[in-house]
Amino acid sequence: GSPASLSRFRGALVAGVLGDCIGGEFEGAEEVPMESVLQHLNSLDDESKGNGILEYSDDTAMARCVVQSLLTRAGFDEQDMARRFAKEYSASPGRGYGSGVIQVLKKLSSPQLSDVYQPARDQFNGRGSFGNGGAMRAAPFALAFPEMADVRRFSRLGAMLTHSCSLGYNGAVLQALAVHLSLQGALNLPQQFISRLITEMEEVEDNEATRSDARILKEAEKPFCERLHRVRDLMDRSKVSIEEVISELGNGIAALHSVPTAIFCVLHCLQPRECLPEKYGGLERTIAYSLALGGDTDTIACMAGAIAGAHYGIEAVPQLWIKCCEGAEDADMNAERLHMLYHQS
Numbered sequence: 001g002s003p004a005s006l007s008r009f010r011g012a013l014v015a016g017v018l019g020d021c022i023g024g025e026f027e028g029a030e031e032v033p034m035e036s037v038l039q040h041l042n043s044l045d046d047e048s049k050g051n052g053i054l055e056y057s058d059d060t061a062m063a064r065c066v067v068q069s070l071l072t073r074a075g076f077d078e079q080d081m082a083r084r085f086a087k088e089y090s091a092s093p094g095r096g097y098g099s100g101v102i103q104v105l106k107k108l109s110s111p112q113l114s115d116v117y118q119p120a121r122d123q124f125n126g127r128g129s130f131g132n133g134g135a136m137r138a139a140p141f142a143l144a145f146p147e148m149a150d151v152r153r154f155s156r157l158g159a160m161l162t163h164s165c166s167l168g169y170n171g172a173v174l175q176a177l178a179v180h181l182s183l184q185g186a187l188n189l190p191q192q193f194i195s196r197l198i199t200e201m202e203e204v205e206d207n208e209a210t211r212s213d214a215r216i217l218k219e220a221e222k223p224f225c226e227r228l229h230r231v232r233d234l235m236d237r238s239k240v241s242i243e244e245v246i247s248e249l250g251n252g253i254a255a256l257h258s259v260p261t262a263i264f265c266v267l268h269c270l271q272p273r274e275c276l277p278e279k280y281g282g283l284e285r286t287i288a289y290s291l292a293l294g295g296d297t298d299t300i301a302c303m304a305g306a307i308a309g310a311h312y313g314i315e316a317v318p319q320l321w322i323k324c325c326e327g328a329e330d331a332d333m334n335a336e337r338l339h340m341l342y343h344q345s
């Protein structure tokens, strides 16, 4: 497809929802045999089973708030977005939110609150959250703003409403930038795609807040850059086991242990893989592979789904999977509205 086509917008938003809904099955599992993944995916293709609907979790619940806010305000409005997060949480608190972020969401609903970024700063004794909750909802920023500088700026601010640790909000920036580049067709040249991301993150992580957080958490000076170099090393290898991916990149709830992982899933699945059915296209491969890593499967598949969806477009998304997932049709309609907003500005 052509850069920033409607098909790519629809693919990104819909496949993100699918990753969340389908990935929920294995969330928190330590080991997920590929056989179980394929069984789960086959059950979606089997209409005769009359599957119940797979519900979305916090990932999609918050992404929907981001989308609605960006659309109604025709841009980023932190007060409006914060209000939507709080309202969504109080309406459906059982969507599987991280245990820390719940405190922020409760405080954000207070009408007395003057600074919407303050509750996030108070998390974890003032260090802020490094969870992947900012990154899991970052894709819509790439679908609202055509300029990379805006994607960077607003995905960061949007994440800081709940995640004030640099390892939290920089993960959101990385995810949004990956979707932004994918939307432009950058995954046609995977080596350049990863190089572009590294160059961008060199700048994003070049500040005192990042250095200080990295020092405290005993990470490399530029934690996401370091991980992206590992992604590049793994890409260059002809054979990589699931165990190696988990030990090199992680599969956990920290943004640092999941955003680079999601990016790797997309890159690794650009080609057919022995462990995956031949009938699968790239998007199906990406989701299946993400689930087989175990750990925070809904969130990793959600992030990988959004990046892959922006690359392959809506035509690559199986209709039967869309039918099984709560919120997928909504996402498709919202993608059209975001596409208009993007091309207006």
Ligand code: 8NA
Pocket (backbone or CB within 6 Å): 027, 028, 057, 058, 059, 096, 097, 098, 099, 100, 101, 102, 124, 127, 128, 129, 130, 131, 132, 133, 134, 136, 165, 252, 253, 254, 295, 296, 297, 298, 299
């Ligand atoms: P969060 O901000 O509560 O962070 C998630 C968790 O990370 C916290 O509960 C802490 O355990 C830990 N954490 C984050 N920052 C720090 C810190 N500075 N010091 C010590 N510990 C810290 O919530 P979130 O929105 O980032 O969470 C996102 C994830 O939680 C998503 O994957 C989402 O799906 C959800 N979730 C995941 C699982 C799972 O098993 N993987 C289960 C339920 C919910």
Ligand code: MG
Pocket (backbone or CB within 6 Å): 057, 058, 059, 095, 096, 298, 299
């Ligand atoms: Mg979730």
Ligand code: MG
Pocket (backbone or CB within 6 Å): 027, 296, 297, 298, 299, 300
């Ligand atoms: Mg999760």
